[in-house]
Amino acid sequence: MEKTSRIAILGGGIGGLVCASELNHRAGSKAEITVFDRSDYHTYQPAFLHLALGERKLDKIRRPLEKLKKQGINFLSGDIFRIDQENMVINAEHGDFEFDYMVISLGTQLDPGALNGFEDNALNLYTADGAARIKEALGSFESGKIVIAVSSMPYKCPAAPYEMAFLINAYLKKKKRRENVEISIITPEPQPMPVAGAEIGQNLVNMLEAHDIEYLPKQKITSIDEKQVALEKKRVKADLIIGIPPHSCPEVIKDAGMTGKSGWLEVDRHTLKTKHENIYAIGDNTHIGLANGKA
C-alpha cells in the first residue's frame, strides 16, 4: 500500500488555508494534513478596514477553523512553541508532532512595543480589537486632526493606510463632518506602495491631494506620544492616531534559525521551497525576490 504523507501546515491564515485546501484537493488520501493555529478562528484581515468604519461585524469576517475537519483536514488549536527542522518535529501546546513535510505560514509578528508610545497612544489598525476601537473613536470624532502613522517598513498590505485614509474621507463626508477634520498620512516610504512602481505611486499621491489628504513620506517616526507623532525633525499634533505597528518575522521561526539575511524565511520564488529539506513556506513570513528587484 502507498504510504500516506503527513503534512503539517503551520498557521491557519490565508496562506495556510489556501495551501491546505489545495493540497487536500490534489493529494486526497495520499496525504494526511494537519493545520496548527493559536486561534480557533480564521479572521479575514482585509475586512479590518470595514470593521473600523462599522460596515462589518467581527462574526461576519471570521470562521471557526474546526470547520476544516469537514474537508478531512485535521486542526490543532494552540501555540506552536518550537520547530525542529532537523527531525521534522513541531512542539506545540498539545505535545510533539512528527511530519514528513511542513508548510510554514505563520504570517508576520506585530511588535507595537517596538515603537515608543505606540501601545498607549495609537489605535492599531492591524488587529480586530484595534479596528473596533477606531470605530468607536470615529463615531464621536467631530473635528480636529486624524493621523495615519506607518511605524516602519516592511509592513503587510502597503495599500491599507491609503485605503483607510480614503475610506475615512468618504465616511466623514457622508456624516457631513469632513470640513472640520484634517487627515494626514505619515510614513517612512518614499512613495505610496513602492513595490508597484513610480507611476502608480504618483497617481496615488495625486488622488490624496485631490481629496485634501496630507501626505508626509520619508518620515522616520521616533515615538508616538499623547496626541503627537514625533518625527526626527518635528512633531505633528493629532487628535486621533491610527497606527500600523512595526512588523517582524515570527519569533518561533527566528528561534529555529530559519531566517535568512533578509530577517525572513527565504524561499525559491518558483517552488516556495526553503533551504531545509521537505520544508516549504508561503505568505507574509517569506521573503521572495521579485523580478523588479524588490521583495
Ligand SMILES: Cc1cc2nc3c(=O)[nH]c(=O)nc-3n(C[C@H](O)[C@H](O)[C@H](O)COP(=O)(O)OP(=O)(O)OC[C@H]3O[C@@H](n4cnc5c(N)ncnc54)[C@H](O)[C@@H]3O)c2cc1C
Ligand atoms: C488592515 C489590513 C488590510 C489588508 N488588506 C489586504 C488586501 O486588500 N489585499 C491583500 O492581498 N492583503 C491584504 N492584507 C494582508 C493580508 O491579510 C495578509 O497578507 C495575509 O493575511 C497573509 O496571510 P498569511 O497566511 O501569510 O498570514 P496570516 O493570515 O497572518 O496568518 C498567520 C496565522 O498564523 C498563526 N500563528 C502565528 N504564530 C503562531 C504560533 N506561534 N502558533 C500558532 N499559530 C500561530 C496566526 O494566529 C495566524 O492565524 C491586509 C491586512 C490588513 C491587516
